Structures are given as structure tokens and as C-alpha cells.
Amino acid sequence: MSDDFHDFFDENTHWVEQGAAAPAGNASEPPKPPKSRKEMRKRRAQRRRKRVSGIIAALVVIAVIAGAGYFGVTKLMAWRDSRSQNTAVAADYPGPGYGEVDFTVDDGQxxxxxxxNLVEAxxxxxxxxxxxxxSANSTTLYPGTFTLKKHMSASSVVAIxxxxxxxxxxxxxxxxxxxxxxxxxxxxLTGIDQSDFDAIVKNKGKGILPSEANGSFEGWFEPGTYNxxxxxxxxxxxxxxxDKRIAKLDDLGVPTGKDRERVMIIASIAEAEVNKSDYYAKVTRVIENRLEQGMNLGMDSTVAYGNNVKPAQVTTAMTQDESNPYNTYKxxxxxxxxxxxxxxxxxKAAMNPEEGDWLYFCTVNLDTxxxxxxxxxxxxxxxxxxxxQWQADNQ
Structure with missing residues (x-):
């Protein structure tokens, strides 16, 4: 009981500094003691509720201030970004421009x-x-050298x-x-004399081609874009x-030596015979099956190459010409x-032919x-x- 009274009077005692006026009215009178323990506990509960309510109110105020601050900062940043973007988009020449600029886009840029680079030019x-x-139009930009002008509109440059x-x-x-x-x-494209290239070809690519190529550039140019x-x-x-071809063959795991040249020959025939990736591995299987059974390949594509014509231009006489080393009919x-x-x-198809016992193939629709x-x-x-029949219907 004594502790309860001490708590009560400690919390309700009003101290007056020396020389200060006493509080007016009944405030100078000491607080009335509780009539019972029940009343004491009631007063203590009231004080605790007031403290908790005060803390909650303070937390709510802090949360409201923090939320308002975050919302305000977010809106401000969005407004700033929007303004910045609008300013950037607006910073454009009206065009059409003047003068002439040779501008190069490198592969991979x-x-x-x-x-x-366009700004610097x-x-x-x-x-x-x-x-x-x-970005807005998902535009594909191509490598190459383009003829542009100074002070062009961005849309005109993108179009080119x-x-x-x-x-x-x-x-x-x-x-x-x-x-x-x-x-x-x-x-x-380079303006280099054709004779310079011919001299290197005639010299069997010495210092450029690998030994597997046997002095022929055919098949040894890696598809792609070159500046x-x-x-x-x-x-x-x-x-x-x-060099790019050799690097690619190494990456693909193509065996070296005679096996590499063999893979390249078979792959080149498959590339020339069909135009759908679904068929490559089947064509290479036909080639392997025919070689295994001792059959002649009988490919129009090889005959055409030996005669420097397109496969569609191969004639019966060409298929009977045994002097053509590329005549796989003979x-x-x-x-x-x-x-x-x-x-x-x-x-890849030449290295991993599809499983099958096919010996023949024929493209029945030249459109598809x-x-x-x-x-x-x-x-x-x-x-x-x-x-x-398809040829007759589509002449």
C-alpha cells in the first residue's frame, strides 16, 4: 500500500520554486488521497491509457508526415524525369539539314x-x-556507312x-x-583491285588459309558482316x-584436320540443297547413307558449282560430263x-546427322x-x- 501511495503522491505533487507565486485556486492544495485501493488502481489505469494514447498519436503523426514526404518526393522525381525527358525529346533539329556526312555504324554497336556518335558528328x-x-518503335539499326547531313531531325536519321x-x-x-x-x-566495296584478290587466290591463300582448306577459299568465309x-x-x-571462320569452327567443336574439311564439304552441300533448317540434318544423313552404301551422291548443287551456274540451270549434258570433278552423278x-x-x-547437321535410312530427297514445292x-x-x-506437277502448275 505504501508503494501505491508513494507513486500517487509523486505523480500528483506540484513543486513551487522559492519566491514564485503559488498556483491560483485549488491548484495550491495537495491532491486528495484516494478513498480506496480500487480508486487508486482506477486512477493508475487512466494514467497508463493516457500515456499509450499519447504515444500512439505521436506515432500516427510521424507516419503521416513520413508518408506525405515520400509521396511528395516521388511526385517531384516523376515530374523532374518527365520534364527532363520532354526537354531531351524536344532537343531536336527540324531538318532536313545541310552538307554531307559519311557516318559509319560498326557491327555490334x-x-x-x-x-x-551522331551528336559528336x-x-x-x-x-x-x-x-x-x-526504343519506341523497336527499330533495327544496320551496320554500314551511310550518307547523312548535319542538323538532321532524329526521325530522318532513324529512317536511314x-x-x-x-x-x-x-x-x-x-x-x-x-x-x-x-x-x-x-x-x-573496298575499291581494291580485283587482281589483288585473284593473286592471293591463285597463290592458294598462302599465309591465310589453314592446311585443311587445301588451298581453296571455298567454305572458309564465315557468314556475317565485315567493315x-x-x-x-x-x-x-x-x-x-x-580467321572468323576458324574461330567459329573451334567454338562449334568441329574436329580439325581432314575431318574438318569433310564436315565443311557435307555442310556446304546441305546448305545448297535445301532452304529450311528442319531438313539439314536429314540431308546430311542421306549423304552419309549414300557414301556408306557406295552410291554416287548425284547432287545438282555440286554439278552446278563445277559449271559456275545455279542448280536450276543444270542440264542433262552437265550431269553426264565426267570432266567436271564436282559431277557427283559420275x-x-x-x-x-x-x-x-x-x-x-x-x-552442326554435318556433325550430327538425323537418324534415318533415307537415300533420296526431293523438294516438291519450290515456293515453300x-x-x-x-x-x-x-x-x-x-x-x-x-x-x-508443281512446276507445270506454276509456270
């Missing part, structure tokens, strides 16, 4: 890097004006850089292309494409070299590329008849 006013348009036909100075090597066509295009305009010699151009085994530059899919495979000559004849 992103929109931000291209935009910064004084083609566009701000990088943001360019990148926002590219997204048009591959307006690119110059970059050599694009496509899967299935022959080396002679690639070299001719390289000479045209040949920046290269000064024919040797540099050819070496860039061959000469057993694989041709002496690849017949084109195969892509990754064809190379639909190709049918057969295990017997009779079944193959039906597929050939289907092709002839």
Missing part, C-alpha cells in the same frame, strides 16, 4: 553508342531524341540507319554464298573472314572442296521449300512426279 541535336525513337539498302562499306557474307561472289563484292571499307589490302579482307564420293560457305545450322525424303527409288520417283 547499340543505339546509345550510335546516338552519341553534329548530325542530331541530342542522343535522347534518337534513342527514344529507336534502319534501311540496310542505304548502307555502304560493309560486306555481308551470307550462308550458301560462293567464295568468288564474296570476293567480287569485297573488291567492289571492309576500313581495310586497306586484299589480304586483310580475306584474312578477317577466314564421280563417287565427296567433291574435292566445299561448294559454298555453310552456316552454323548446316555445320517443302522437301520429301524416301528410302526407295520407287517412293522417290513419286516425289519427283509431285515436283514436276
Amino acid at each position: 547499340g543505339a546509345a553508342e550510335i546516338a552519341q 553534329d548530325v542530331i541535336k541530342s542522343a535522347a531524341a534518337f534513342t527514344s525513337l529507336v 540507319l534502319s534501311d540496310s539498302k542505304q548502307a555502304a562499306g560493309f560486306l555481308e557474307v551470307r550462308p550458301g554464298e560462293r567464295s568468288a561472289d564474296v570476293i567480287e563484292a569485297a573488291a567492289s 571492309v571499307k576500313s581495310m586497306k589490302t586484299a589480304s586483310a579482307v580475306l584474312k578477317a573472314m577466314v 564421280i563417287a564420293g565427296l567433291p574435292p572442296t566445299p561448294i559454298s560457305n555453310p552456316g552454323d545450322t548446316a555445320i 521449300g517443302e522437301t520429301k525424303f524416301a528410302t526407295t527409288a520407287e517412293e522417290h520417283d513419286k516425289n519427283v512426279a509431285e515436283l514436276r
Whole structure:
């Protein structure tokens, strides 16, 4: 009981400094003691409720202030970003511009890097004006050298850089292309004399080709895009494409030596014979099955290569010409070299042919590329008849 009274009087005692006036009214009188323990406990509970209520109220006030501050900062940041973006987009030249600028986009460059280079060349006013348009429209920007002007509008520049036909100075090597066509295009783009390239080819690519190539560039140009305009010699151009091919074959795990050349020959035939990736591994299986059974490959694509024509231009006389080392109708085994530059899919198919016992294949629809495979000559004849009917209906 004594502790309760001590607590009560400690909390209700009012101290007066010496010389200070006493509180007015009844405040100077000491508090009346509780009449009972029950009343004491009641007063103590009331005091505790007041303390808790005060703490809760303080926490609520703090939370409200913090929430309002966060909301205000968020809104302010959003307003700032929106204003910044609008300002960046607005920072654009009206166009059409003046003068002439040769602008190069390197292979692998992103929109931000291209935009910064455009600003430095004084083609566009701000990088943001360019990148926002590219992002909003999911635009593809092509490598190459483009003819632009100073002070162009960002939209005009995007339209040009997204048009591959307006690119110059970059050599694009496509899967299935022959080396002679690639070299001719390289000479045209670089301005290097064709004779410089021919001299290297005649010298069997000494110092450039690996030993597996047996002195032939066919099949040894890696498909892709090359900035040949920046290269000064024919040797540099050819070496860039061959080095990239070797690196890719190593990455794909293609065995070295004679096995590597064999893979390249088979892959090049598959690349030339079909135009759908679904069929590559089946075609390579047909080639392997025919070789295993001692059958001639009988491929129009190899005959065409030996005559420097397209497969559709092969004649019966060509298939009977035994002087053509690429005439697989008359000469057993694989041709002496690849017949084109195969892509990754064809190379993988040459290393891992699909399981099957097919010996024949025929493309029955030249528009869609639909190709049918057969295990017997009779079944193959039906597929050939289907092709002839399609040709008759689509002449």
C-alpha cells in the first residue's frame, strides 16, 4: 500500500520554486488521497491509457508526415524525369539539314553508342531524341556507312540507319554464298583491285588459309558482316573472314584436320540443297547413307558449282560430263572442296546427322521449300512426279 501511495503522491505533487507565486485556486492544495485501493488502481489505469494514447498519436503523426514526404518526393522525381525527358525529346533539329556526312555504324554497336556518335558528328541535336525513337518503335539499326547531313531531325536519321539498302562499306557474307561472289563484292566495296584478290587466290591463300582448306577459299568465309571499307589490302579482307571462320569452327567443336574439311564439304552441300533448317540434318544423313552404301551422291548443287551456274540451270549434258570433278552423278564420293560457305545450322547437321535410312530427297514445292525424303527409288520417283506437277502448275 505504501508503494501505491508513494507513486500517487509523486505523480500528483506540484513543486513551487522559492519566491514564485503559488498556483491560483485549488491548484495550491495537495491532491486528495484516494478513498480506496480500487480508486487508486482506477486512477493508475487512466494514467497508463493516457500515456499509450499519447504515444500512439505521436506515432500516427510521424507516419503521416513520413508518408506525405515520400509521396511528395516521388511526385517531384516523376515530374523532374518527365520534364527532363520532354526537354531531351524536344532537343531536336527540324531538318532536313545541310552538307554531307559519311557516318559509319560498326557491327555490334547499340543505339546509345550510335546516338552519341551522331551528336559528336553534329548530325542530331541530342542522343535522347534518337534513342527514344529507336526504343519506341523497336527499330533495327544496320551496320554500314551511310550518307547523312548535319542538323538532321532524329526521325530522318532513324529512317536511314534502319534501311540496310542505304548502307555502304560493309560486306555481308551470307550462308550458301560462293567464295568468288564474296570476293567480287569485297573488291567492289573496298575499291581494291580485283587482281589483288585473284593473286592471293591463285597463290592458294598462302599465309591465310589453314592446311585443311587445301588451298581453296571455298567454305572458309564465315557468314556475317565485315567493315571492309576500313581495310586497306586484299589480304586483310580475306584474312578477317577466314580467321572468323576458324574461330567459329573451334567454338562449334568441329574436329580439325581432314575431318574438318569433310564436315565443311557435307555442310556446304546441305546448305545448297535445301532452304529450311528442319531438313539439314536429314540431308546430311542421306549423304552419309549414300557414301556408306557406295552410291554416287548425284547432287545438282555440286554439278552446278563445277559449271559456275545455279542448280536450276543444270542440264542433262552437265550431269553426264565426267570432266567436271564436282559431277557427283559420275564421280563417287565427296567433291574435292566445299561448294559454298555453310552456316552454323548446316555445320552442326554435318556433325550430327538425323537418324534415318533415307537415300533420296526431293523438294516438291519450290515456293515453300517443302522437301520429301524416301528410302526407295520407287517412293522417290513419286516425289519427283509431285515436283514436276508443281512446276507445270506454276509456270
